[in-house]
Amino acid sequence: xxxxxxxxxxxxxxxxxxxxxxxxxxxxxxxxxxxxxxxxxxxxxxxxxxxxxxxxxxxxxxxxxxxxxxxxxxxxxxxxxxxxxxxxxxxxxxxxxxxxxxxxxxxxxxxxxxxxxxxxxxxxxxxxxxxxxxxxxxxxxxxxxxxxxxxxxxxxxxxxxxxxxxxxxxxxxxxxxxxxxxxxxxxxxxxxxxxxxxxxxxxxxxxxxxxxxxxxxxxxxxxxxxxxxxxxxxxxxxxxxxxxxxxxxxxxxxxxxxxxxxxxxxxxxxxxxxxxxxxxxxxxxxxxxxxxxxxxxxxxxxxxxxxxxxxxxxxxxxxxxxxxxxxxxxxxxxxxxxxxxxxxxxxxxx
Amino acid sequence: xxxxxxxxxxxxxxxxxxxxxxxxxxxxxxxxxxxxxxxxxxxxxxxxxxxxxxxxxxxxxxxxxxxxxxxxxxxxxxxxxxxxxxxxxxxxxxxxxxxxxxxxxxxxxxxxxxxxxxxxxxxxxxxxxxxxxxxxxxxxxxxxxxxxxxxxxxxxxxxxxxxxxxxxxxxxxxxxxxxxxxxxxxxxxxxxxxxxxxxxxxxxxxxxxxxxxxxxxxxxxxxxxxxxxxxxxxxxxxxxxxxxxxxxxxxxxxxxxxxxxxxxxxxxxxxxxxxxxxxxxxxxxxxxxxxxxxxxxxxxxxxxxxxxxxxxxxxxxxxxxxxxxxxxxxxxxxxxxxxxxxxxxxxxxx
Numbered sequence: 025x026x027x028x029x030x031x032x033x034x035x036x037x038x039x040x041x042x043x044x045x046x047x048x049x050x051x052x053x054x055x056x057x058x059x060x061x062x063x064x065x066x067x068x069x070x071x072x073x074x075x076x077x078x079x080x081x082x083x084x085x086x087x088x089x090x091x092x093x094x095x096x097x098x099x100x101x102x103x104x105x106x107x108x109x110x111x112x113x114x115x116x117x118x119x120x121x122x123x124x125x126x127x128x129x130x131x132x133x134x135x136x137x138x139x140x141x142x143x144x145x146x147x148x149x150x151x152x153x154x155x156x157x158x159x160x161x162x163x164x165x166x167x168x169x170x171x172x173x174x175x176x177x178x179x180x181x182x183x184x185x186x187x188x189x190x191x192x193x194x195x196x197x198x199x200x201x202x203x204x205x206x207x208x209x210x211x212x213x214x215x216x217x218x219x220x221x222x223x224x225x226x227x228x229x230x231x232x233x234x235x236x237x238x239x240x241x242x243x244x245x246x247x248x249x250x251x252x253x254x255x256x257x258x259x260x261x262x263x264x265x266x267x268x269x270x271x272x273x274x275x276x277x278x279x280x281x282x283x284x285x286x287x288x289x290x291x292x293x294x295x296x297x298x299x300x301x302x303x304x305x306x307x308x309x310x311x312x313x314x315x316x317x318x319x320x321x322x323x324x325x326x327x328x329x330x331x332x333x334x335x336x337x338x339x340x341x342x343x344x345x346x347x348x349x350x351x352x353x354x355x356x357x358x359x360x361x362x363x364x365x366x367x368x369x370x371x372x373x374x
Numbered sequence: 375x376x377x378x379x380x381x382x383x384x385x386x387x388x389x390x391x392x393x394x395x396x397x398x399x400x401x402x403x404x405x406x407x408x409x410x411x412x413x414x415x416x417x418x419x420x421x422x423x424x425x426x427x428x429x430x431x432x433x434x435x436x437x438x439x440x441x442x443x444x445x446x447x448x449x450x451x452x453x454x455x456x457x458x459x460x461x462x463x464x465x466x467x468x469x470x471x472x473x474x475x476x477x478x479x480x481x482x483x484x485x486x487x488x489x490x491x492x493x494x495x496x497x498x499x500x501x502x503x504x505x506x507x508x509x510x511x512x513x514x515x516x517x518x519x520x521x522x523x524x525x526x527x528x529x530x531x532x533x534x535x536x537x538x539x540x541x542x543x544x545x546x547x548x549x550x551x552x553x554x555x556x557x558x559x560x561x562x563x564x565x566x567x568x569x570x571x572x573x574x575x576x577x578x579x580x581x582x583x584x585x586x587x588x589x590x591x592x593x594x595x596x597x598x599x600x601x602x603x604x605x606x607x608x609x610x611x612x613x614x615x616x617x618x619x620x621x622x623x624x625x626x627x628x629x630x631x632x633x634x635x636x637x638x639x640x641x642x643x644x645x646x647x648x649x650x651x652x653x654x655x656x657x658x659x660x661x662x663x664x665x666x667x668x669x670x671x672x673x674x675x676x677x678x679x680x681x682x683x684x685x686x687x688x689x690x691x692x693x694x695x696x697x698x699x700x701x702x703x704x705x706x707x708x709x710x711x712x713x714x715x716x717x718x719x720x721x722x723x724x
Contacts, residue, residue, distance in 0.1 A: 171558050207611075208521050208607055215524060215607075216524050216525050216607065240611070242614040242617050242618030242621070246622075256558070257558055258607065258611055261556060261558065261604075261612055262591065262615045264592040265595070265612045265619075267591070268596060268616075269595050269619040269620060269623075272509070275511055280644070280648060283650060284646065286644065286646070287646070290641060290642070290645075291640065292640070293639050294640030294641060297634055301627060
């Protein structure tokens with residue numbers, strides 16, 4: 025698909041709104057010349073900046089709204105009082121077919137709740153999940169759920185596997201991704217009841233690619249599978265543990281180079297290469313968590329992300345839209361339901 | 375305490391037994407001159423090597439047994455058939471007062487099951503937990519449970535907090551450690567029921583130090599608290615995720631230095647400092663997981679650990695014994711029970 029594509033933006037979300045949003049959109053526009061933007065926000069803050077970003081302005085439509093969702097507002101309150109907020113209007117634009125995807129750096133819980141209400145889940149999905157990429161020794165993999173669902177049963181985990189599989193095919197360009205369930209051991213008898221039952225279901229159903237069985241924490245960075253499936257409690261903690269470990273290692277590395285004159289000189293010589301390393305583990309490159317399972321593409325950019333990070337999140341939304349992710353996922357769930365009702369009347373359907 | 379101390383060793387456990395065990399004990403003996411060893415294993419394999427390690431031989435008593443627990447044997451089978459195994463005899467030596475601690479690199483599940491059966495839990499402890507140190511930006515912290523208990527209720531988590539607190543006071547030398555529950559957010563309303571109830575209990579009870587509330591995955595490496603408390607499923611995955619991330623970063627760093635002639639030259643200059651960095655994140659330094667909650671000290675050394683790693687695990691056992699960890703923990707549980715029955719009749723006691 026190379027036709028024009030419209031992305032809806034919540035200009036008021038995140039710590040550096042609307043600056044990071046608009047400059048990020050401007051970077052994304054240069055990378056994806058066929059993309060147009062539908063931007064929602066407060067005119068007084070957005071328009072002066074938008075008028076300075078001339079090429080972005082030419083490819084954007086701006087819609088003024090006074091309301092914005094605060095970063096600390098509870099999702100239930102945001103749902104009730106934020107119907108005219110920039111976040112909600114941007115989501116509604118996807119629901120109404122005016123945009124193919126929405127990107128926001130705002131309040132995660134509010135975005136999730138609003139997107140779920142407005143876009144609804146795809147048939148076969150009980151609960152949406154949050155997915156994101158991360159770097160591995162073999163390239164990139166995707167993990168879900170990263171925190172939308174604190175407790176999950178076997179059916180939830182199976183549905184996450186189906187969504188993650190479709191996501192990997194759409195965005196990683198894999199025809200047959202490998203996927204596994206995160207567990208405390210790779211042996212078949214390991215883990216609690218929900219994960220045991222999910223594994224049994226995943227062995228029985230047919231998805232493109234291969235179910236690898238259980239993977240462990242160190243398999244995440246190894247890239248043992250393309251899709252790591254887990255509940256939102258474990259996934260959130262694993263993700264943040266990895267982030268914290270990278271920061272610790274970087275801190276140790278910095279202390280190492282300050283350790284002696286010789287080491288400092290060595291650092292100077294190695295600096296261009298070190299810059300490449302920093303770029304490789306730059307969290308901005310992996311910015312953009314996707315709410316999977318909905319009838320529309322909703323991407324959450326990190327609340328603290330700068331323009332470059334926001335541009336990456338927009339790029340992810342463009343990728344998902346261009347590769348027809350929603351249709352792929354919908355087809356997979358439909359095929360699964362048909363297979364279960366046709367050939368396996370006693371299959372474990374929720 | 376500076377009197378003599380005996381440590382029981384399972385000479386047949388681990389991938390490099392008995393070589394790594396004996397050479398490791400030899401290193402540990404030099405570091406801790408007041409320590410004697412009670413060594414269990416097959417005479418034909420152990421004695422020739424022990425006779426070559428003269429100083430170790432002088433400070434050791436060797437007990438022959440034909441049996442050894444296989445690395446793949448199920449715990450239940452090991453319990454039934456391994457009554458004369460080197461692992462079991464070493465544990466029994468602690469139970470019988472012949473040694474203050476046991477160290478083994480063998481089968482984790484079997485060691486846990488045997489230690490639980492022979493040593494039994496301290497009054498107030500329903501289930502023992504696995505604890506270990508890890509490096510942080512502020513020094514070292516301890517985390518538990520790392521995999522002994524896949525599902526945990528609130529009482530289990532509270533008991534882990536009590537054990538971990540005693541552990542930090544004994545081995546980290548802290549009078550008032552901070553401790554927190556691993557969760558998906560630091561706000562009070564976050565997390566599932568068990569963690570919510572555990573937090574409520576921990577706010578109500580008195581332990582030396584300070585209950586910090588909830589911590590997140592990135593707080594582990596930050597060193598936000600001295601003791602990170604979690605269930606065995608999450609703890610195991612967090613630990614292995616961190617290990618995998620360190621390996622990934624090291625791999626990236628290696629590629630960085632190979633990136634250009636200049637970077638390679640830089641590496642040469644920085645090499646002594648880099649060696650220090652490697653030593654700082656060397657997993658052997660953090661070898662030794664402790665089974666907490668038992669009436670005796672049982673330390674599990676990594677199955678693949680070499681002599682240096684094994685020596686660290688022995689050092690940990692020595693530290694725990696010297697600082698009277700078991701008595702500290704027992705006193706804490708007794709005080710807790712007294713406080714609950716005396717002043718808080720409706721307190722949530724299991």
